[in-house]
Amino acid sequence: MLNEAVDLLGEELVSLLGGLLVGGLFGFFAQRSRFCLRAATIEFSRGQGGARLTVWLLTFASALLGTQAFVAAGLLDVSEARQLAQQGSISGAMIGGLMFGCGMILARGCASRLLVLSANGNLRALLSGLVFAVTAQSAYRGLLAPAREWLTSLWLVDGGPSRDIMSVIGGGTPEKLGFSLLWLLAGLAGVARFRIGLRVTLAAVATGVAVVAGWLFTYQLGQASFAPVTLKSLTFSGPSAELLMQVLASPHLRPDFDLGVIPGVFLGSFAAAALAHELNLEGFFDGRGMRRYLVGAVLMGFGAMLAGGCAVGAGVTGASVFALTAWLVLGGMWIGAVMTDLVVDRWTMSRKPAQQAGDLAGRAAS
Template sequence: MDIVEIIESIGEGPAAALFGIVTGIIFGVAAQRSNFCLRAATVEFARGKLGQKVAIWFLTFSTAVVWVQGAQMLGLFRGIDSRVMSVPGSWSGAIIGGLMFGAGMVMARGCSGRLLVLASTGNLRSVVSGLIFAVTAQMSLKGILAPYRDTLASLWITGSENVSLLNLLHLPEWAGLALGVATAALALFLAVRNKLSAKVLVFASGVGFAVAVGWVLTWQLAQVAFDPVPVSSVTFSGPSANTLMFFLDRNAVLEFDVGLVPGVVIGAFLSSMLSREFAWQAFDSVPIMRRSMIGAVLMGFGAMLAGGCAIGNGVTGGSVFAATAWLALFCMWVGAMTTDYLLDQRNLSPAAAC
């Protein structure tokens, strides 16, 4: 059954939601089995290590770039049509929002995508933080925080559309795939040096593959749909807010974003049950809970200001070489490493900090 037949059978909105569920399940399974987490990678790097967490992140990132750029060269997808490239980008939002998000994910002990995966495996800490993240994201999108987000985002914008990093650096189109292959080589080197198992290699790569699946499915749907369909993929700032409102607003419509979040929950839950890793967990203390809640607020506002979360900017936006996404990713690393140094490393013994 092709996309046209799916649309004729269930309609455009349900088809988009179905594609979101499929993409989310792939992401949820792969992220749960690989323990993919940008926060863990930044903390490991900040403490002077190029260990397993860094290797896993580079595997995911490079796989996404290779699959997405390869799909583009085969005519299965066009990055220029993506939502992140077709709207104005914000340099100031990427910087300020990226720093806020990076600080928040260290405080909450996980980025928004990681919190969703952990919540699906019985981690009640992540349930609380994830809900606060979603509410704050919605407040930043259309609520009381929206004017502040708009003011900060408008300080420095790219123009009528976002900017391609490849065009900005005057590089040919094939340079994106070449960079992805080079990054993959680095990732494999780190993986071998850190003795990552074949299972982790496959599932870490699967997270990046999920990003490519989302891009291709939504682009293909946009080509045949009667109504405009946003070309998007895996991110958890907008989708978390949209999914929350879908269950609160009877007039909300089905779309890719609404299917993505439940798909991740289903995938991560089933994966944790099959691997016998599902376990109920709660906050250990009030200070930890307070810190996580503050971190979730910083992530919610920061993600909406930066135009995406650690996945949305760091992997999805990065895979189509949106310049603001790369800037936001860099600032997330800076914010996370600085926060880890100020809040956590100072409380470690010299041996533990190494």
């Protein structure tokens, strides 16, 4: 079927439509499941557990297990994926992951979550997403590129087996499948413990399946095309930056998979919110809140380009092929998010009542 579509429409248009469909799938089910790494890390850091952490576990496990199942069946070969085949940066993964984790707490959402919320009418997320894309482009090819390149060059790792975390520790496909299954069991345990409904559970699984669909589509397109096709799946940092530059600086958009992902996610999330009657315009309440969002967006934009991916691009897509740097990025995101939540939100907020009481006492004494 894909061969016929390429012959009829051309490789570029088929790639674009594939990005739209995969992005739409992700956007629709991410909106319905409330998939959000930030919310999951907050529940974890506060020792609460609950629906958000369970949804993230289900999505993460579905992406890992689905990808590795197709690899084991011989229907997918991820050895040529950028996350494995090309040279990577350990220093970029560590520092970028920490920065991204801090930023997503401040901006109240990762890159994909901001895009999903923007489609629902959240103007705070829309502005933060635009600042994220501008910063990512600056870190990629603009003013911030020298800083990114310097930090990236501090600790490099060659492409190939040395970038496959399971190969490094002496494992293979069976071990990857077993490890992925453990994550799924953890998610299912959360479903039972916190009584997550069937619809949310299936939506969370479908969100992870969208990542698998991206790998399968680009791999099969490469098999059907005479020209080289980059093997990839969902990510938001690079495509957001590239889409912004094409819209601003090019009279002709270059159709490809990445170009379809961003509008696809937006349309999928919009459709899900419209069907559930959840479209609602929201804005900033004060200047202080706005500053927080903007600082977070800048940290995420630079951190994502330094790390080689966002919470989905590295934290789920890259992790699903067991890329060493992706797992380091994911760990950095969790650490940065937990630390930021502890210092900025919990510690600062706990001091405010005491400070307000002290101010009142001082005024009374005067």
